[in-house]
Structures are given as structure tokens and as C-alpha cells.
Amino acid sequence: MTEPQVRLDLQRRQRLGMVEAIFGEHKTSEQIAACLSRLEAAGELALVTRVDQAKAAAVADLLSNVQFHAQARCLTLGDPAILLPALGEVVVLSGGTSDLPIAAEAALALRWHGIQSELLLDVGVAGLQRLLDQLARLQRAKVLIACAGMEGSLPTVLTGLVPQPVIGVPVSVGYGVSAGGxxxxxxxxxxxxxxxxxxNIDNGYGAAMAALRILKAAITGEAAVNQ
Amino acid sequence: MTEPQVRLDLQRRQRLGMVEAIFGEHKTSEQIAACLSRLEAAGELALVTRVDQAKAAAVADLLSNVQFHAQARCLTLGDPAILLPALGEVVVLSGGTSDLPIAAEAALALRWHGIQSELLLDVGVAGLQRLLDQLARLQRAKVLIACAGMEGSLPTVLTGLVPQPVIGVPVSVGYGVSAGGxxxxxxxxxxxxxxxxxxNIDNGYGAAMAALRILKAAITGEAAVNQ
Amino acid sequence: MTEPQVRLDLQRRQRLGMVEAIFGEHKTSEQIAACLSRLEAAGELALVTRVDQAKAAAVADLLSNVQFHAQARCLTLGDPAILLPALGEVVVLSGGTSDLPIAAEAALALRWHGIQSELLLDVGVAGLQRLLDQLARLQRAKVLIACAGMEGSLPTVLTGLVPQPVIGVPVSVGYGVSAGGxxxxxxxxxxxxxxxxxxNIDNGYGAAMAALRILKAAITGEAAVNQ
Amino acid sequence: MTEPQVRLDLQRRQRLGMVEAIFGEHKTSEQIAACLSRLEAAGELALVTRVDQAKAAAVADLLSNVQFHAQARCLTLGDPAILLPALGEVVVLSGGTSDLPIAAEAALALRWHGIQSELLLDVGVAGLQRLLDQLARLQRAKVLIACAGMEGSLPTVLTGLVPQPVIGVPVSVGYGVSAGGxxxxxxxxxxxxxxxxxxNIDNGYGAAMAALRILKAAITGEAAVNQ
Amino acid sequence: MTEPQVRLDLQRRQRLGMVEAIFGEHKTSEQIAACLSRLEAAGELALVTRVDQAKAAAVADLLSNVQFHAQARCLTLGDPAILLPALGEVVVLSGGTSDLPIAAEAALALRWHGIQSELLLDVGVAGLQRLLDQLARLQRAKVLIACAGMEGSLPTVLTGLVPQPVIGVPVSVGYGVSAGGxxxxxxxxxxxxxxxxxxNIDNGYGAAMAALRILKAAITGEAAVNQ
Amino acid sequence: MTEPQVRLDLQRRQRLGMVEAIFGEHKTSEQIAACLSRLEAAGELALVTRVDQAKAAAVADLLSNVQFHAQARCLTLGDPAILLPALGEVVVLSGGTSDLPIAAEAALALRWHGIQSELLLDVGVAGLQRLLDQLARLQRAKVLIACAGMEGSLPTVLTGLVPQPVIGVPVSVGYGVSAGGxxxxxxxxxxxxxxxxxxNIDNGYGAAMAALRILKAAITGEAAVNQ
Amino acid sequence: MTEPQVRLDLQRRQRLGMVEAIFGEHKTSEQIAACLSRLEAAGELALVTRVDQAKAAAVADLLSNVQFHAQARCLTLGDPAILLPALGEVVVLSGGTSDLPIAAEAALALRWHGIQSELLLDVGVAGLQRLLDQLARLQRAKVLIACAGMEGSLPTVLTGLVPQPVIGVPVSVGYGVSAGGxxxxxxxxxxxxxxxxxxNIDNGYGAAMAALRILKAAITGEAAVNQ
Amino acid sequence: MTEPQVRLDLQRRQRLGMVEAIFGEHKTSEQIAACLSRLEAAGELALVTRVDQAKAAAVADLLSNVQFHAQARCLTLGDPAILLPALGEVVVLSGGTSDLPIAAEAALALRWHGIQSELLLDVGVAGLQRLLDQLARLQRAKVLIACAGMEGSLPTVLTGLVPQPVIGVPVSVGYGVSAGGxxxxxxxxxxxxxxxxxxNIDNGYGAAMAALRILKAAITGEAAVNQ
Ligand SMILES: Nc1ncnc2c1ncn2[C@@H]1O[C@H](COP(=O)(O)O)[C@@H](O)[C@H]1O
Ligand SMILES: Nc1ncnc2c1ncn2[C@@H]1O[C@H](COP(=O)(O)O)[C@@H](O)[C@H]1O
Ligand SMILES: Nc1ncnc2c1ncn2[C@@H]1O[C@H](COP(=O)(O)O)[C@@H](O)[C@H]1O
Ligand SMILES: Nc1ncnc2c1ncn2[C@@H]1O[C@H](COP(=O)(O)O)[C@@H](O)[C@H]1O
Ligand SMILES: [Mg+2]
Ligand SMILES: [Mg+2]
Ligand SMILES: [Mg+2]
Ligand SMILES: [Mg+2]
Ligand SMILES: [Mg+2]
Ligand SMILES: [Mg+2]
Ligand SMILES: [Mg+2]
Ligand SMILES: [Mg+2]
Structure with a gap:
């Protein structure tokens, strides 16, 4: 068995206007550090998702230019992109406070692409007034990301109330029939x-990338990619 | 193989205060008519659920004292029980108009036990105002039965708004992931x-029997059964 | 990413006549303590469900007015509500002794709303006589909560025997096809x-809140909420 | 593509003491008739399960020595085996009358192997007394076959009451979560x-063959096979 | 049982900028015609999805101002909205030609809201070159809707190639593990x-409404709704 | 919340001819010890299934007359019943050596009811000759218990080869689609x-009790129970 | 909505050495005929799978050069490829005679690519001797395709007996837990x-294409494609 | 309970041309060592799959002639077979670097049967160019093994591009809907x-054995087995 050959996707920024994201859950700290070094050498930013405290620390021992975001359970390489306020605002909502890690992953992924967002937690439909109270504010956003576990009805109610794009993120918070999301x-x-x-369930990163695509679609194609 | 012996539950009214209900879906019209004749001979009322037009007509050919309820897809034997307004009101809501057969089954089963109910259709959460507009009226009911298909969030939103017992009835209206309920x-x-x-999904009858148990629980035990 | 904003449901007692309940399983002790402090400041009682010994101790280090209930795996804030015996009795049954944590969660949630209940364990249908022996006693209750794991047939048999409302609570006790409930x-x-x-599976708390809704439905609407 | 070659299991009677059984559901009437002719030529009995009225008639047009059993939805070839009362009695019970086709399939398969059985329908646990009333009779059987749809708790309750072998046959009678069995x-x-x-669900034939194996196990091995 | 009361969502156009859509699959032609008359009276357009030829004809017998779209299996009420080319182009792709009904439903729903789209069928990844050949054209669209059945990998491959928003629509085309979508x-x-x-699976309508939300998000909030 | 009341099934031996079995997996060592003391006081034997080494040791600290069976992961109370060789032999087979714990649980449960059995491991169908070599020996048994994980085809092949009762025990050995059994x-x-x-999956105990019922069915009813 | 554009995969023969195959199940006869005409114009052979008698007849009305294969439920365009006996033999086995349509689909697909195969039906493991009797013949084949429904153990037993490539084809023959395959x-x-x-379940075509890839792999790459 | 008897498949090499493979996941180190000693005594090679570091060390303490392969999580007994380059090359690809353990298991199993392979990681379709860049090289292989987690589309895209046999290995890398593979x-x-x-999911070993069967099928039957 010869040494395996690994091909990183170094053209992602050119093609999609996105920094490389590494799925950290099933990788060892050595594998993550090796990927990041190659990306750093290529002058790229990177985001590593689904990493726990211990694995993050092990990567940080091997590489200097990384930062751990405990709430979002992510590692980042390099500094966040320059803010692009002209692209418009994103609000990330959640039904409960248990959804925080996923909402935070979305917010972090947006920030690493130059998008500032606001987090609004615990506005689930069991106490509907909490959501209705925020309507005016929600109507000002360009894109809404709504995270919810259990029966997940927040995005449904929200989508019936506002005309903007709403991206639902199911969260693996619950038990019995709702365990796993x-x-x-x-x-x-x-x-x-x-x-x-x-x-996908718990895919805060994916919701952020979808929001990014939408925000950029407001600007003409070619231009958007190169921002 | 000797002739099969069949045992009807003729003591149900004494034990539970409920008329016998026959699950019609997998029975032939001959089997249904045979059950109903024996119940009629015993001086009992009866309700046959999940019966289509054709099977109902075939039963009516064999037996005179039966009535078909097309919306509810049910057959009844005998006259409905005397109304018992003192037990309080039930409101049966639904998310869409496609839920009508299930809501109607619940209302019919209640009526055959002496309970009058009101039907309020198409107040699903995609147009939330339709539900909020009815709040005062809903708060006057003693028990609420909420039917919904697709993602089924009506009962969740309703239960967060009012303090009474709410019985959710999932309905097999939908397609893709929601097909089957x-x-x-x-x-x-x-x-x-x-x-x-x-x-259970589409179990309007069961929701009605649960509502009946709740309405009767307001009166002391023994008494309730004999009504 | 700005600091997340959290909206507690402080009107729940007014709206539903229930104390705030916090789903503890996916929250850190810091998140739980923060919620409880805000509720305490608002003069509210609270119940935290699905908390293990270690997390409970960590919360108790941060907050004084809390109490851990080991069998029920719950934390409470404040003293239980005054007993309301006029609302009637609840009996909580279970098929085996392994169902105890769920039965205890139901009993505790009832107690925190002023309802005393009785626990009757290990009356599963594999030894049917154990249940039949208790019939007279069960017939005196206003509402029955029946917890069962494995094939879960206790609530079915019980509902066929008595006329009162029966709330079935499936329990995640079992293995092979019954693992998870x-x-x-x-x-x-x-x-x-x-x-x-x-x-839902293991939802002793929800069964208690349903029983509470039923008990209060016996009293006229408005009044019940304010008790 | 050359003509397919088909190998019937003509030694089954020698090996297992059972007549050949043909699964009729997915075969054409031509395929069934072809199999039966070859078995007839070999001097064998046969049972064809899961055949509807129309297919049965089409087979009967092609072959004379067959008989259709409408309740059991089976075709038979040849005359039933001589009765072997010494092997002991089997009782086939069912929770409702909708289970009749499956119970009848079991009884027919037993009869074709020389075993007489009794059918006792509609003794489901929603009206428990109907079952308890029959206990003495059930205790006299050597093997019990209990068919039930919906939640299927009859075999569980029965197995807790009597010491004999009980074979549970789940039946595809029900709707919502119980549809399909x-x-x-x-x-x-x-x-x-x-x-x-x-x-397996609806496998009355399989339950009968299991009962046959048990009845024969009472007699010493070799002997049993050759009966 | 009193006459059921039905509440249509007549404010949807004001709130969301969308015409009312009726889910036709589980409704009778009478129910559909009744809804459409009320919408017509209110001066609204409407779209009825998942309607077959026969049901469409029955509705057309009851109401004059409707039109059936056979490929899309939809009924429409009124004339399509005026074209809004400034909102940008949508391309609807599909993996095979069997996906046509779903792609056509999306295109029709877009058209009824003033959006023209292009359909590009049978560019599935089993013959990858067919997709790569169209890249330049795809890069000019503002939003892409990609329909695919079987293993559904077309949207994945497409999303890796272009920076715009891509909405995947799983289609219930397939058999074995892929049956149902x-x-x-x-x-x-x-x-x-x-x-x-x-x-959702087969939800061409939903994909169109999501594309509409995205196209309008490019324009400032308030304005977009009133278009 | 009053002290819970627990009802053990002390008549099981009279009714079914079986010793009480306690499902140990979800019970604490205190709960197990409490049950066993009451059974010991009543002069009963008992079997506790699905207990690990640590829990067994904790029970043994609280109670003297118990014994741990590491392979079978069971605790027993009291001495095994006197051997009843007249009831006939049972052979317990398994497809691989990983199935040992389940096969051993079956053998132990049989032994505690007076039945001696033989264990024959690793005769799975991937190396069919291993099974065919044992045919003569298998044909001498009265009942066969066949344990298998992965695709579980051993019981199928075996049942096609011999005429005796065969009880299949699926085992949770495997990964991917076969994980969990x-x-x-x-x-x-x-x-x-x-x-x-x-x-049920991994239910060696249940297979043993079924074998016991079969062995006893060879003797006349009443008598069998009292052995 | 403009006219949809359809892209056929006309390079498949060059790229993979396979004729175009059309999945007929969800297509109208008009769609099938349109695809076939374009392929015919391009001088290609074609195979249409999962077509019933009626649809086949409707296509034949529109197009002359097609042939229906009733057992295999396939349509073909053009004449089968010249036989290539040098590539070696394939044997297609099945557990029962109900599997014939799938086995026949595999044989037909092979034949259309120049491969002759043999069909050997009803050698399922319930009567194991039928398979063991054919071992010598099976050992002469280059590739084996084993079709089986129900529990599907034929390919497992076969793969344990012979050293050649075995391709398992699960078949949707069965009921209860085995319904659908x-x-x-x-x-x-x-x-x-x-x-x-x-x-995939019922994918006789896919098994044939896999066998073709294997047979051609014996010859050097480039060459194989051009045959 | 007598001592269990274990039957190893010592003829596998004669019958199938494969070394014995032991499924290590559910076995203790003692069980593994016992199997290996018997195989060693019989002069056989062996492969133990799905073994972690700790279990491997425990086996190595009991037996000298074993070797642990950390990436592949396998133990081997004896030296790898002599290389058989004439059988042709295998390339093992994977969609991400997280798939390495499964790809390595396949490569190791091939090596232990005399087949050298190449590993090519992280050529997933999200960055399609990485795969297209390798086409020439892939076209030179005799068999391709393609491992992929998440949505697993790599084997689909690859099979559409090349004419050789492709064996897809789904990998349990992912979360939400893709957790578990x-x-x-x-x-x-x-x-x-x-x-x-x-x-099967994660079955690198099985893919290797399938590749081996294919490589050997190029040579005539008898001969291949004895290599
Ligand atoms: N949390 C996440 N959810 C979904 N996709 C992700 C996530 N993290 C990374 N990815 C994507 O998964 C791809 C494969 O990851 P990798 O295995 O690291 O090569 C990356 O290129 C990302 O586009
Ligand atoms: N094909 C469809 N897929 C998804 N949603 C739909 C579809 N057709 C209609 N709808 C939505 O479903 C809601 C409920 O439908 P209705 O039962 O007609 O009130 C409608 O208001 C639409 O928003
Ligand atoms: N491993 C087992 N599998 C199946 N049933 C069991 C097992 N162990 C005990 N039981 C049965 O489960 C019933 C309930 O157990 P318990 O919760 O201990 O009351 C007992 O009475 C036994 O009949
Ligand atoms: N990782 C694996 N995946 C699939 N089959 C395996 C694996 N490892 C071993 N096997 C097979 O599983 C059979 C049963 O394993 P054992 O339980 O060790 O007797 C062995 O003979 C191998 O053919
Ligand atoms: Mg909250
Ligand atoms: Mg509506
Ligand atoms: Mg017990
Ligand atoms: Mg009945
Ligand atoms: Mg095509
Ligand atoms: Mg083995
Ligand atoms: Mg056969
Ligand atoms: Mg990567």
C-alpha cells in the first residue's frame, strides 16, 4: 500500500467565492493540521467545523495561526474577511437557547465571508408573542436563518409572516421522536x-453559505464571485 | 376447520359509557352487517368508521336501521344519543380544508355520544392571523381537537395559546415526507x-372518545359512566 | 457576531396557568443558571427536566434557591404550589420498576402545580392479576397516567377497563426492537x-401538563387559568 | 436467452414432513398451474397461499384437481391428509374479526397436514373479559396461535396467562402507524x-408449520417426519 | 354537527407578495371550485397544484375562468402576472426527462408571479458532459432550480460548479431504494x-416560491412585497 | 409524591412454570437487590438478564445468595432447578463466535429451569460445510435455538434441513446495515x-422460555406447569 | 415557460461500451418514442426497462423498429449485438420462480451487449440440495448473478461456495417485512x-452492466470499450 | 451448560482462494487470540478487521506473529502473500480524507492476497476538477474501489466516466441525515x-474481496482459486 495522495480544493474561492471549509468531526488533529498548513501556504483562509475543545487544542499545538470558537465549535485559520455591509443584513433566529451552537456556527461562517449577522434566541412558537414582538425588526433583514429543534415549527410560522428568503436549520435538540433532529x-x-x-440537521455552515449565495445574487454574477 | 366463533364486546356501554365502534376498513359488508344485527338485537347503538360509499350501500341493502355520513365516511346504527349540553362544548379545528373527513369523523362520534361540537376549518399557521382572530371563541370551549396534515404545527401553536386540553389529530394529507401523516x-x-x-394518524374517532372521557371526568366517576 | 439575545416566556403562568419549564438536556449548567436567575428575579417558580446529578450540582453551585430530585432527574426553583385537592386525584402507573424516572417526573411536575398523585409501579400485563387487583382504586382517580416500555400494552389494557381519561407515556426501556421506546x-x-x-417517549412532564389541563377543565375556563 | 430451468423442492415431504407450499402472490396463474402439475405428477399434495378469487379461477381452468378456499385465500391440490388427533389440539385466536383471512390460512394449512384446529375470533384486549372467559378452554390446547393487528397486544396478554407455546401472528389490519402490521x-x-x-406479518401459513413442528416434537424425531 | 366554517388566507398577497396556492391532491372538485370562486370574488389569482386531468375537467365544469396545465398538473385562476424581467432569470434543470412534471410546476408557479424561466432537461451526472457543456449559460442565471430523482446527485455537482443560489428539488422518480424520492x-x-x-420531494411549487423570495430580496424589502 | 408501591409477579411459577426473570439493563443495583430480596423471602429462584460486571458486583455486595455468569451477562438467585432429562435435548447454535453472550444467556435460562443444552458456535453459512457436518447430531435434538447476527441466514438454512422446531434469535452483531440486529x-x-x-434481537432468554414451553407441551398441560 | 430542451447521452457507447438504456417506468409512451427516434436517427441500439404491455403497445404504434420482451418487461430498439462468446459465460440464478422478470431483464440486457447467459430458477436455500446439485455447473461460469426476494439468502450461500464474482440482486417479492425487497x-x-x-432492488439491468464491466476487464482497458 | 464448540472455516483458502478474515469488533482479545492460534497452527494467514489500538495490543500480548495496521484498524497474522502484478492494478479512491480508514482497510486486504493498490483521497465531487484531472490514470486500472460518505456521489460520477468495474463503498462519515452512512x-x-x-457501509474488506474475485475471473476458474 503506497502513501495516499490527497487533493485539496484550492480553487474554491475562485469558483464559488467561498473559503475552504473542512469537516472536522471524523478527522484527527494531525489530519486537520496538515490540511490547514497546505491552505495557509496557499494564502487561503479556512474554517474547520464540528471540532471539540480537545481536538482544537491539539491542532493549536501544531499550528499557530488558528483560533477556536467555543460556542460555534469551530476552528478558523487567518483573519475574517473585511465586512461587506452593502450586501445586507442576516438575522439568525432560534426556537430555544439549546440551539445556540448551530446558530453560532452560521454566524461565524457568515462573518468569515464578510457578513455581519444578529442572533435572536428562544423565540419559539410555544410562546408566540416573543416572535410577533420582533416582526418589524425581522422585516428589515435581507435573509433569515431560522434554527429549531423538537417539532421545528418556528421556520414555518416565520415563513408565513415575512416575504424574505427563510432558510430553516433543523437542530438535533430533543428526545424521544425528536432525538437527532x-x-x-x-x-x-x-x-x-x-x-x-x-x-441538513445542525448544518449552520450550510445555511450561512446559502445566505451568502443569496446576498451575492443581488449583485451581478461575475462580480459577486470575486468579492 | 370448524365455524369460527365471534365474541362482540356487548358490555362496553356499561364499562366505559361508550357505544360499540366497528373498524370498517378491512371488513366485508357481510361482516359489518352481521355485527350490526347482533348489536341491534342487543338494543345497542353503533358507529362504523372508515367505510366508503360502496360498502355503505352494500350494508344498507342488508340492514334497514343504518345511516351513511359521507363527509365522515361512517355508518351509524340507531339514533344519536340525547344532547348533554351540560358536559360543555368541544371545538374541532383543522389546518386545511383537506382535513375535513377526519374532523367530521370526530364531530360525528361526539354527536353519537350526546356531545355537540363546532367545526372550524383552514386556520393553519401559514396564515396565522386566521387562528389569532378566533382566540376568544376558542377560549370558551372545554376541549379542543386540532386536526392537521403536512407539518402539523397547528396543535403546537394552539396549545401555546390556550390553557384547555388540546387533542392533536395528525392527518394523512400531504406528499413527499408528509405523505401518510x-x-x-x-x-x-x-x-x-x-x-x-x-x-393515531386520521383517528378522529379516538380524539372524540378522549374528549368524551375528559368531559365526563368533570362529573364524579360512577355517574359519568351511566350517562 | 454580536451577543445573542434571549427571550424567556415570562407570561406562561398568565396564559396557561403553568410554571416555566426548562428542557435541561442540551443546556450547560451556566445556561440553566442564567435562565433560572431571570425567572427568580421575575418571582416565578420553575422546573428543569432531564438533568443529571453532575449538572444539577453545578447549577446548585451557581444558585441557592434550587433543589434536585434524583429519581425524577429534575431541578426545581422555589417551593411547590399550594395543594389543590379539590381538583381531584391522579394515579401514575407503570408496567415495570425501570419506568420509575419517568413516572417520578410526572408526579413532580404535578406536585409543582399543586396536584398530589399516587405512584403504582410494576403492574404490567405479563402478570395481569397485579392490575386487575387494583381496579377499584384506579376507578376512584380523575385522571390516569400509564407509563410503559417494551411493547407498552399496559395503557391499552387499562383504557379498556376504566372510563376515565388515560394518558399513555411510552418509556425508552427495552432492547432490540423496543430500544428507544x-x-x-x-x-x-x-x-x-x-x-x-x-x-412523546419519556415525556412524564408533558403527561402531567395534560393531566393538569384536564383537571382544570372541570372548573370554568377563566377561573382555571388563574389558580 | 435460453429457456429458464426450474427446480421444484420435491423432497420436502421426506425431509420436513410438510407438503410443498407455493407463494402465489407474485406468480401468474400459468406459473402456478405449471408448478401444481409437476407436483401432482409426483404424487404430492400442495398448498398455494395468497391467491385472489380471479387468479384461483384461472388456475382452476387449467387444472382439475384444485380447490379454492375463499376465506383463507388459498388454493389446494389434492385431498387433506388423514386427521391425526393424537398429535393434540391447536386453537387459533384473533383480536378482531378483520383478522379472519390470516387465522383461516393457518387453520387450512394445519388441516392439510392432518391437524384439526378451532377458531376463536374477536377476543382482543380492549374488552378483556372476552379472553378471560375462555381461559379454561385455552388451557386445554397443546399450541396456541394468536393473530392480532393494530397494537397487537393479544399474544402478550395470552402468553402471560397460559404455560403453553404461543405463536404470535401480526396482522396487517390497521391504519396510521399500524398500517401494514x-x-x-x-x-x-x-x-x-x-x-x-x-x-412474519400475515404469515398464517408459517405459524401453522411452526405449530406442526411443535406437535411432532412430542413424538420422537425420525417417526414424526414420516407421519 | 353544524356546518363547518372555512377561512381562506386572503391577505397572502399583501403579506408575502404571493398569489394563493391550493393543494389540490386531497380535495374534491367541489371543494376546489368553492375555494376558487371565493378567491375570484376577492379579485385574486390562484394556483391549484397536484390535480389530475379528470379532477381539472370537473372543476372546469363548475367554473369558467380556469385553465389546466397538463405537464405541470396544475389549474390556474386568472391571467398570469405581468412579466418582471428586471428581477432576473431562473433556470430550471433536471436530471432526466421523467422529472418534467415537477420542473414544469416550478416554471408555471414562477410564471404566475411574473417570472420567466428556462427548462433544461436530462443533464444528469451519468453523462456529465451534458452538464459541463451548459456551464456558461447556467452562470448567467440569478437562481437555479435543480430537480433530480434516483440518487439525486445533479444539485450537488451543480452547486460545486457555480456560485449562485441553487435550490434542489428531489423527485419521486425511481424504484427500489429510490422509490418515493x-x-x-x-x-x-x-x-x-x-x-x-x-x-420537499416533488415540491416544484415551493422551489419556485423560494426563488421568488430570493429574486425579490435583491430589491429593498417593502418594495418587493408590493410588486 | 408518596412512596411508590411495587407489585412483583410472585405467582409466575404457579401460572407458567417459570422462575421470575428481572430485566436488569435499566435498573440500579439497589433496585435489583430489592427485587431479589423479596423473591428470596418468598422462596423463589430468579434470573436477572443484561447485567454488566460492575452492576453484578454491586448487587453481590448487597446480597449473598447470588451468582454472576460473565459470558451470559446474567445474575442468578438460588440454585438451578433439578435436571429434567426426560424433557429432551436442546441444541443452541450460532453463526459466529461473537454471538456467544446470547447463546450463553439461552443456555443459562434453560439450565435454571432444569434443561441441559449443548452449544455449537461458528457454524455460519459462509462456510456451509461446518453446518452440514453436524446434521446427524442436530436431528437428535428436540428443539433447536439458532442465533445469528449480520444477515442472519443460519436459521433459514437450518429450518430447511431439519423437521424440528427452530427458534431464531437475531443478534446485534454487525455494522453498517446490520448494526443493531x-x-x-x-x-x-x-x-x-x-x-x-x-x-426479539438478543433475546436468548425468550428463546429459552419458548423452548421450555415446547418441551413441556409434549407432556399433558396441567402436569407440565407443576414440574 | 419556453419549450424544454432535452439532452440525450449519445456518447455513452464511446465512453462506456454500453447502449443507451431508458428508464421507462415514469415516462409516457410519447416521451419514450421521442427518445428512441432520436437514438435510432443516431444509429444507436437502445433498451427501455420497466415497461408494461400497454405502454409497450402504445410505443410500437408510434415506432416500427421496436420489440417487446414480456417476461423481462422491456422494449428494445434495433437488433442485439453480435455474440461475443470469448468474453465468457454468465449464469443468472434465482431463489424462486417469482423472480423471473428480474432475472429475465438481466439476461436480456446482457444479450443486447453480445453476452449469452443461462437462467437457473428456484434454487433457493429452503431446499438447499437444489443448489448444491448445480455446483459443478456454477463453477464453470465467469460471473454469477443471483436474484432473490424474501430474506434473500441465496447470494450469501452461493458466495460462500464459489470463488467467482457474484452480483446479488434483491427482488421485491415478499410480504410483511419483506414486501418491497x-x-x-x-x-x-x-x-x-x-x-x-x-x-438496487429489482435492478436486473444494473447487474448485467456490472457483469459486462467485469467480463470486459479481463481484456485490456481501451480495447474493451470499443468492442 | 457444557463448553461451547467452535468450528473455524479452515477450508476457505481451498474453496475461495481467500485467507480467513475475522470480524474483530464484537470479540474479546482472548477470543481473537484463540482463533488466530488455531489458524496459525493450521499454517494459515489471517486478517482481523475493525480492531482498535487497545484490543490489538491485548492480542499482541497473547500472540507473537501478529501486526497492527493503525490506519486500517486491522490485525494481520503472518506475512502478506507474494505480489501478483499480473492480475492487474486496483485504484482505491475516496471523496474526503475522513474516509481513509475504510480505504486503507481495502488496500490492506488486497495486499494480504497479493494485490498492490494505489490510494487517491479527497477527489469528491464538490470540487469536480480534482477527479477529472485524474481520468487518464483511472482509466489504466483494472478495478476501481470508490469510497464516499455524506451524500456519496463520487462512485456515481466515476461510473459515468469510465468503463471498468467500480465498487462503491459507502462510508459512515457525516452527520444529520448522513450520520451512519x-x-x-x-x-x-x-x-x-x-x-x-x-x-455494506464501511466494508472496505468486502470491496477488496470483490475486486479479488474480479481480478481472478480474468484467469480461468480452477487456476484462479489455487493462486
Ligand atoms: N459542517 C459542515 N456541514 C456541511 N458541509 C461541510 C461542513 N464542514 C465542511 N463541509 C463541506 O464538506 C466538504 C468535504 O469536507 P472534507 O472531508 O473536509 O474535505 C468541504 O469541502 C466543505 O464544503
Ligand atoms: N404543491 C404544493 N407544495 C407545497 N405547498 C403547497 C402546494 N400547493 C399548495 N401549497 C401550500 O399549502 C398551503 C395549504 O394548502 P390548503 O390545504 O389548500 O390550504 C397553501 O396555502 C399553499 O401555501
Ligand atoms: N432479557 C429479557 N428479554 C425479554 N424479557 C425479559 C428479559 N429479562 C426479563 N424479561 C421479562 O421482562 C419482564 C419485565 O421485567 P421487569 O422490568 O424486571 O419487571 C419480566 O417479568 C420478564 O418476563
Ligand atoms: N469487516 C468485515 N466486513 C464484512 N465481513 C467480514 C468482516 N470481517 C470479517 N468478515 C467476514 O465475516 C465472517 C464472520 O466472521 P466471524 O464472526 O469472525 O466468524 C468472516 O468469515 C469473514 O468472511
Ligand atoms: Mg425557552
Ligand atoms: Mg388553505
Ligand atoms: Mg417485573
Ligand atoms: Mg370487535
Ligand atoms: Mg436520460
Ligand atoms: Mg468465523
Ligand atoms: Mg419454490
Ligand atoms: Mg476536502
Missing amino acids: RTALEGMLASCAPGLVVV | RTALEGMLASCAPGLVVV | RTALEGMLASCAPGLVVV | RTALEGMLASCAPGLVVV | RTALEGMLASCAPGLVVV | RTALEGMLASCAPGLVVV | RTALEGMLASCAPGLVVV | RTALEGMLASCAPGLVVV
């Missing part, structure tokens, strides 16, 4: 509110 | 609203 | 006994 | 009653 | 391509 | 071999 | 026999 | 690319 996911997919789109 | 069911079970209880 | 849940939903209602 | 199957597998064994 | 759905959700968003 | 379970239920019966 | 599929995937590979 | 597995089975074959 399937019920929230399927509730969002089955939603009777028109135009709600959905990403 | 599983998503609605699991959304209701996973609900973040405290105290929502649930019955 | 799905089989018990679906058995209860599919039950051939009329009027059995069901809550 | 999965809930009944898993309830039986998860059963807290010790020693209940289970066969 | 679950495999395509989960493949899209699990996608390793960053920022792909997904709607 | 579902594939083995469903393979056994779907088996094309006539008369194979099945118990 | 999932159990057969997972049993083959979980197989303890080393090196068994699997295709 | 089901989504990757079903995506590969549902693949629209003709002739892709699949093995």
Missing part, C-alpha cells in the same frame, strides 16, 4: 408555508 | 408546547 | 382501546 | 411476556 | 457542496 | 423456510 | 460471505 | 450510472 427536518420540508428552504 | 404525528409528539396529547 | 409509542397510538391519548 | 409485529417481539415467538 | 432528498441534504438548499 | 431479525421473519419462529 | 437487500449487504456485491 | 449507501444503490455495484 429528524422530526424538525421533516416538519420544515413538509411545511405549508410557501418557499421555506431547508438544509 | 407521519411528519404531522411526530411534530405533534415532539411539540414544545406543554400538555398537547396525540392520537 | 418507539415500539411502546406506536403500540399506544395504534391501540384498539377507545380514547387513549399519548405523549 | 409493523406495530403489531414489533409489539409482539418486544413483549414482556416470556417465551412468545413470532412469525 | 427519499434517497434523492437525503442525498441533497447530505451534500458536500456548500450552500445547497432543499425543498 | 434489524437485518438479521427481518431476514429470519421473511424466511422462505417453513415454520421458523423468531424472538 | 428491503429485507433481501440488507441481508445481501450484511452478508458474512466475503466479496458479494449488490445492486 | 445510510444516505451514501442508498445514493449508490439508486445510482443512475449503469453497473455500479455496492457493498
